[in-house]
Amino acid sequence: EVEGVDLACYLVRELRAMAVIANKLDKQADKKAFLDHAKRLGRLINEVFWDEKDGFYYDRNEKKNERVKVKSVAAFMPLWAGVATPRRARRIVKEHLLNEKEFWLKYPVASYAKTEPDYYQGSHNECNWRGSTWMPTNYMIFHGLIHYGFKSVARELADRMFRMVIEENPVTREYYNAETGAGIGQTQFWGFSALGYVMPLEFELDYDPTDLAGPVRPVATQHLGVHFQTQSTARK
Secondary structure, X not given: OEEOHHHHHHHHHHHHHHHHHHHHOOOHHHXXXXXXXHHHHHHHHHHHOEEOOOOEEOOEEOOOOEEOOOOEHHHHHHHHHOOOOHHHHHHHHHHHHOOOOOOOOOOOOEOEOOOOOOOOOOOOOOOOOOOOEOHHHHXXXXXXXXXXXXXXXXXXXXXXXXHHHHHOOOOOEEEEOXXXXXXXXXXXXXXXXXXHHHHHHHHHHOOOOOOOOOOOOOXXXXXXXXXXXXXXXXXX
């Protein structure tokens, strides 16, 4: 019933990744098909989800043939997918991302605009995406900001996330209170939340491991001395 702008952006990225694989396999016709599909989908994202009056990407209710006027962190995914025009990127960053009444809280980026009537921090056995800060979306926004030239904003986001995971929490948590930085959800959550430790490093190195055209580098090992163990080596 509802088409999500974030899912559409993820699909654009997946199609481009499939094109990289097709190229490695010397399947040029498949590569072209994937890239053409990604281009069409990127165009549709801007036609279907963008609201010019509000300067925002909204999800869309397919049955009602209208946008769902609820402001969530999903609207910033076109930055990471690289499908937003420069003008639209400027609008959504300046009018919404950096808006302290909406998303730019003490520990941004809030997953839900503070202006929404059902916004809240934390979880009460309900939806925990109505205000809390989540590292995976922040990480994608971070690299999207760099891509569009908002380097000072990206640096500020990386620094705030690093302070949050280091200073406000004794262990890594699943997600966080965007107003206080307090961890919520699972404790010692060493999945996507560990990205908060490496964002400042990736900024300094000008390195984006999600760049489909670039090599993957073990920067945590090389620059931080962090060594990872597989389950088999950990048992030994």
